[in-house]
Amino acid sequence: MYYDDDADLDLLKGKTVAILGYGSQGHAHARNLKDSGVDVVVGLREGSKSVEHAQAAGLEVTTIEDASSRGDIVMVLLPDEKHHDVYEESIKDGIAPGNLLLFGHGFSIHYGEVEAPPEVDIALVAPKGPGHLVRRQYTEGSGVPALIAIHKNETGNAKDLALAYAKGIGGTRGGVIETTFKDETETDLFGEQAVLCGGVSELVTAGYETLVDAGYDPKMAYFECLHELKLIVDLMYEKGITGMRHSISNTAEYGDLTRGKRIITDQTRQNMKDVLTEIQDGTFAREWIAENRAGQENFQRMRAEGQSNAIETEGKELRSMMAWIDTEFEEG
Ligand SMILES: NC(=O)C1=CN([C@@H]2O[C@H](COP(=O)(O)OP(=O)(O)OC[C@H]3O[C@@H](n4cnc5c(N)ncnc54)[C@H](OP(=O)(O)O)[C@@H]3O)[C@@H](O)[C@H]2O)C=CC1
Numbered sequence: 001m002y003y004d005d006d007a008d009l010d011l012l013k014g015k016t017v018a019i020l021g022y023g024s025q026g027h028a029h030a031r032n033l034k035d036s037g038v039d040v041v042v043g044l045r046e047g048s049k050s051v052e053h054a055q056a057a058g059l060e061v062t063t064i065e066d067a068s069s070r071g072d073i074v075m076v077l078l079p080d081e082k083h084h085d086v087y088e089e090s091i092k093d094g095i096a097p098g099n100l101l102l103f104g105h106g107f108s109i110h111y112g113e114v115e116a117p118p119e120v121d122i123a124l125v126a127p128k129g130p131g132h133l134v135r136r137q138y139t140e141g142s143g144v145p146a147l148i149a150i151h152k153n154e155t156g157n158a159k160d161l162a163l164a165y166a167k168g169i170g171g172t173r174g175g176v177i178e179t180t181f182k183d184e185t186e187t188d189l190f191g192e193q194a195v196l197c198g199g200v201s202e203l204v205t206a207g208y209e210t211l212v213d214a215g216y217d218p219k220m221a222y223f224e225c226l227h228e229l230k231l232i233v234d235l236m237y238e239k240g241i242t243g244m245r246h247s248i249s250n251t252a253e254y255g256d257l258t259r260g261k262r263i264i265t266d267q268t269r270q271n272m273k274d275v276l277t278e279i280q281d282g283t284f285a286r287e288w289i290a291e292n293r294a295g296q297e298n299f300q301r302m303r304a305e306g307q308s309n310a311i312e313t314e315g316k317e318l319r320s321m322m323a324w325i326d327t328e329f330e331e332g
């Protein structure tokens with residue numbers, strides 16, 4: 001594990017860090033690095049809606065081409081599915097030998113979507129959390145842990161620079177692990193599909209719909225299955241599963257221990273293994289790349305279906321009454 005004392009922010013002094021994209025991760029990295037005293041330039045496509053947000057945050061904005069050629073370190077924080085095309089059209093020619101090309105996730109390098117030139121260093125700094133929380137936790141004085149991995153290190157400086165970058169975004173406050181592009185990519189995809197996003201979203205929706213279908217008040221179902229999830233997960237985050245069980249009633253804990261395995265069954269565990277296999281053998285990556293080449297028709301349809309679920313309309317109304325909940329993303 002690497003913590004603040006293991007990384008040297010001074011290595012970024014005199015260097016320009018180009019952040020390509022100002023989305024969830026892009027805005028967080030750009031703003032955190034700037035607040036850490038790093039010289040940052042943000043690269044955005046022509047007509048980007050993000051220009052005004054980045055400029056309002058005091059950041060210099062230029063084109064992706066210009067940022068790629070000005071950056072000693074060039075961090076690609078564009079959607080994974082766009083990396084191939086944008087790299088070929090706007091990034092590749094600007095990267096000088098000896099510069100460091102960084103990614104926030106290993107997908108495009110691991111699955112061969114980006115073919116990098118031999119004389120350029122390549123590494124990743126992948127926060128283990130959503131970009132908006134990378135920013136929020138940094139401003140609060142804490143930080144989202146991160147992974148680093150080195151794919152190519154012609155200069156011999158890639159690891160120290162990746163660690164310095166991780167420190168600049170707050171990652172070394174939470175702890176940084178060195179891994180490989182392969183392991184970062186596969187564990188990240190598995191986590192988001194089986195547990196953090198796919199698993200939890202389906203679990204919450206299924207629980208909500210079970211209560212509503214049985215005739216219970218949808219508002220009660222929302223509080224029970226979605227709102228309270230954060231409060232339970234906060235305890236797990238702070239004190240572990242045992243700590244969470246300390247805070248809940250004995251009745252809840254007995255139900256947890258005896259009923260949980262009827263929800264996550266041996267079949268569910270087998271399904272998790274199958275999902276992992278599809279990640280490891282490239283099936284998922286090929287499917288996602290093909291979906292994009294075909295214009296994202298299925299992706300957009302499923303996204304719209306998810307947005308119109310009853311739990312979403314119910315939740316929007318209930319959250320609007322809780323003044324302490326920040327319901328909008330201001331940028332990113
Ligand atoms: N989201 C997250 O929290 C995490 C993401 N990552 C990784 O970080 C990387 C970035 O992900 P994320 O932050 O979600 O990305 P976003 O979808 O939030 O990125 C949006 C940004 O990319 C720009 N963009 C989108 N399409 C294009 C294009 N065709 N050409 C040029 N610019 C484009 C957008 O431009 P405009 O402003 O003009 O719309 C915007 O600035 C990915 O590799 C992802 O896997 C890693 C950890 C967590």
Ligand SMILES: CC[C@](O)(C(C)=O)C(=O)O
Nearest residue numbers: 128129130131188192196
């Ligand atoms: C959990 C989803 C994630 O992997 C992340 C926020 O870490 C992502 O790709 O957005």
Ligand SMILES: [Mg+2]
Nearest residue numbers: 127128129188
């Ligand atoms: Mg992740």
Ligand SMILES: [Mg+2]
Nearest residue numbers: 105188189192
């Ligand atoms: Mg991910």
